[in-house]
Amino acid sequence: MFKLQFYERTIMSDPSVFKRLFVSFKACVDGFLNGCRPFIGVDGCHLKGTYGGVLLAAVTVDGNKGLFPIAYCVVECECKESWNFFLCNLYIMLQSVNYVSPITFMSDKQKGLCDAISNTFRGCHHRWCxxxxxxxxxxxxxxxxxxxxxxxxxxxxxxxxxxxxxxxxxxxxxxxxxxxxxxxxxxxxxxxxCKSDHITNSMTESFNQWIGLYRGKPILTLIDEIKKKLMNKM
Structure with missing residues (x-):
């Protein structure tokens, strides 16, 4: 699933300006559904390129306690609106495969994230790192x-x-x-x-290091390189 969002234009003749991009592959969702516990770590890391921005990620661990990314998203900053965009699209992706098990989310209490989780995934658990x-x-x-x-x-x-x-x-x-x-x-x-003995959000920190070489690249290059790493992992 790819979801692209642009800034709203007051003059329709003006060019569109990129705002957010959500990416999640069905293979990642199927792997989460069939081989992982309902436990997801969410976190954001700042991009080092010319235009800045933040990369949000939803990551879990597989049956061998290995890193297993589910979805990622490029946004303008960490705020309630950007977390809502990310989590709403993640919810849509999971609902597309009729996933109904209660999920436990792990986070670092980022700004706006607590409200976004409670508003999007109603009835799910939320824990702090x-x-x-x-x-x-x-x-x-x-x-x-x-x-x-x-x-x-x-x-x-x-x-x-x-x-x-x-x-x-x-x-x-x-x-x-x-x-x-x-x-x-x-x-x-x-x-x-609930659902896991993990008490830290180490899986998202590992993901941020895993993609560390590409955080300074242009957005399209970043997205493509992460896709290649996921393909190799799968």
Whole structure:
């Protein structure tokens, strides 16, 4: 599926100006449907070319825990409108194969993304990347011991171990415990996880590195090179 969008023109005689482009191949959707858990990481990376822009991607992991891209999109910036465009087209693509299983999305809490997911994929789960949360946590509460407590909390497999790790953190530094308590546990801890044990958005970070050589290319070259890499992977 290819979806191209241009800026609206006030004067119809003016040339069209590129705004957004969505790309998703049926082989990727079929692979997600038949060989992957309903778990999708979404993220954006800035393009380094003359015209800038952002590349959004939806990525999952296959049965061998390998990188498996589902769709990607070039937009003007990361905002609610561009995330809506990306997720609406992803939803249409999945509905075209009658995919009905609830999906768990993993993200870094980008601007506008939380609302876009809840508005587009109603009833689906949304989780935050624990690594991204830890970077915010570390800036306020640094230290090796607090880092160990944080990851024990994030990786706790049930409520008992979660409460124990949180109590250990509280005994070490109450301010750190209070800060972490203000973040809803079912959005970032493992024992609340749906469909997957992943607590970080590492698959999208790997995708951004996978295409790193082409992020400075013109948009058409970028899209074509990603297509070639997907063809080789498939």
């Amino acid at each position: 624990s690594r991204h949360l830890y970077q915010n946590f570390k800036s306020l509460h640094p230290g090796v011991l607090l880092r160990k407590h944080f990851w024990r909390v994030a990786k706790a497999s049930n409520q008992f171990y979660f409460d124990k790790a949180m109590n250990d953190m509280k005994a070490t530094k109450k301010e750190a415990f209070d800060w972490l308590s203000r973040n809803t546990p079912n959005m970032w801890t493992r024992h609340f996880s």
